[in-house]
Amino acid sequence: MAGKIEPVEYFEIPKITKKGKERIIDWHNTILKDEQGNIYATLSSGLDITERKQAEQKLKESEKLYKKISYDLDIILDGVPGLIFYKDTENNFIRVNKYVADAHNMTKEELAGKSCFDIYPHDQAQTYWDDDLEVIKSGKPKLFIEEPWDTDKGRRWVSTSKIPFVDEKGEIIGIIGFSIDITERKKAEEKLKESEEKYRVAYNRAEFYKDIFAHDINNLLQNIKSSMELLSTYKNIPEKSDEVNELTNIIEEQVVRGTKLVWNIRKLSQIEETESSLEPVEIFQVLKEAINFIQKSYHNKDIEIQIDSQIKQGFVQANGLLLDLFENILFNAVKHNENPKIEISVKASKADKDGKKYLKFEFLDNGIGVPDALKEQLFKDISSIKRKTKGMGLGLLLVSKILSIYEGQIWVEDKIKGDSSKGSNFIILLPEVL
Amino acid sequence: MIVEDELSILRIYKILLSSSGFEIIGMAKNGEEAVNMYKSFLKKPDIIIMDHRMPVKDGIEATREILQIDKNTKNIFASADITVEKLAVSSGALSFKIKPFDNECLINNIKETLGMKP
Structure with a gap:
């Protein structure tokens, strides 16, 4: 075979065998x-x-099919409005969908091979990994795990299901995870919860006011009704003139109380419905106004109210409710007093407490006093619980709410220490405007 | 004996009961004071007019404690709180007057309870 060999002619042609079967023959022709x-x-x-x-x-065909399946899978996975990921048993992502990649500002390829610990804060990554391990170890799915998911755009919430990722031999080689963003649902649930809570508070408050209002109004009506019935019996009996006077006074007092009750209800709803804007107010002027109001309201009672103070002027951050605060404390002192002469002394002084400057007002009365067992519960906000025993009436509830707006404080002591039956001393602190 | 925290009601009871021929041997302003007062009486009252909603201790609790001292104590509830009527009766109140009630109605009720002619 010496000499030059021309290029090989090559072709494949089908040939039919004697048995009629087609075979492909690869022909090589050389000259x-x-x-x-x-x-x-x-x-x-x-x-x-x-x-x-x-x-x-x-x-x-297989490659074509694989490419098509892979393409279809990508289309499906990327089109799903949720996070889909496969992870190996070492906590590394094998494959993620576009949703996961976009959420992390990375490409799918960049995320592949990364661990949760490379992406999330340690505690969060550990929680995810603990769930993965549970699925890997148990071989059982873990479904609908509601968990926070911190992204660049803030915290979101997802519901995640994880199932074992099993190879053709049946061995677990990782997990397949699927998460749906439930942030909007969570927000809606939160709003619903808030709304339910607001409704519950409003309902309890309404029930509380209704309860006090009905109880107090019925007591007022009882006083008026009984007094009127007795008055009609005594009106023409000269020797009963003292009783007639007393019963007339009782009726007048009930009218004052009723008016105050309705006023306080309105003020309480006002406080709860509107924001308060405060400005410096000269407090002694308001105190004097309140004293005048009480003396006019109970013109048939012998009431002496004195201001005992070295200070003649002082400013606090307040609004129109300051008058209600003083009126209710004074009103309370008159209401719970059975002496022929009601004596109230208002002592004003300056006080320091926890590094803050206050104006201190002490309302000392000669009334029936506040038993020790009642002193602590008197100013607790009991609007959310059912009243079993009588505590603070609406007047003191209003006082307490006004003081919380003013960042003030109130408590009650015995006028004479150790003897609660000799009158009380209601003490209030209001932050002083210097 | 009267147990009532409302001073004006106490004043009215005083006038009403005295004019109807009853003697008031004690007036307590809350349930605790009532129990202590009851214990201190050498001669126990024939009847107690009991309010319910009072500071420190309510009327039902006070009634239960008084009945433990003397189970034959006669007790009429007079309250503006209708929700406690059943509880008051089951706790030993012989009757329950819901405020506002007629004076005559209360006096008749007291007389009936004491076995007197109305």
């Missing part, structure tokens, strides 16, 4: 030339490549 370049022979060889061709075809 043989002598030294002068004359063709002196041809060399042909045929190789049956039917199986190889079939295998190649199957591989091509």
Whole structure:
């Protein structure tokens, strides 16, 4: 086979065998030339490549199918409005969908191979990993885990389900996770909870006011009714003139109390419904106004109210409710007093408490006093609980609410220490405007 | 004996009961004071007019404690709180007057309880 060999002619042609089956033959034709370049022979060889061709075809189809499945899977995974991820048993992402990648400002390829600990704060990553391990160890799905998810755009909430990722041998090689963003649902739930809470508070408050109002109004009506009935019996009996006077006074007092009750209810709803804006107010002026109001309201009672103070002027951050505060404390002192002469002394002084400057007002009366057992519960906000025993009436409830707006304080002591029956001393502190 | 925290009602009871021929041997302004007062009496009252909603100790609690001292104590509830009527009766109150009531109605009730002619 000396001499130059021309390039091989190569082709594949189908051939039908004697048994009628088609085979693919791979033909190689070579031209043989002598030294002068004359063709002196041809060399042909045929190789049956039917199986190889079939295998190649199957591989091509398989690759095509794989590409299509992979493409379809990407389309499906990326189109799902949720986070889908596969992770290996070492906590590394194998594959994520576009949603996960976008949420982390990374590409899908960048996320592959990363661990949760590379992406999330340690505690959060540990929680995710603990769930993964539970699924990997138990081989059982863990479904609908509601958990926070901190992103660049703030905290969101997801409901995650994790199932074991099993290979063809049935071995667990990781987990497949699927999370749905439930932030909007969570927000709606939160709003609903807040709204329910507001409704509950409002309902309790309304019930509380209704209860006090009904109770107090019925007591007022009882006083008026009984007094009127007795008055009609005594009106023409001269020797009953003292009783007639007393019963008339009782009726007048009930009118004052009723008016005050309605006024306080209105003020309480005002406080709860509107924001208060405060400004410096001269407090002694308001105190004197309140004293005048009480004396006018109870013109038939012998009431002496004195201001005992070295200070003649002082300013506090307040509003129109300051008058209600003083009126209610004084009103309370008159209401709970059975002496023929009601004596109230208002002592004013300056006080320091916890590094803050206050104006201190002490209302000392000669009334029936406040028993020790009642002193502590007197100013507790009991609007959210059912009243079993009587504590603070609406007047003191209003006082307490006004003081919380003014950042003031109130408590009650015995006028004479250790003897609660000799009158009380209601003490209030109001932050002084310097 | 009268147990009532409302001073004006106490004043009215005083006038009403005295004019109806009853003697008031004690007036307490809350349940605790009532129990202590009851214990201190050498001669126990024939009847107690009891309010319910009072500071420190309510009327029902006071009634229970007084009945433990003497189970034959006669007790009429007079309250503006209708929600406690059943509880008051089951706690030993012989009757329950819901405020506002007629004076005559209370006096008749007291007389009936004491076995007197109305």
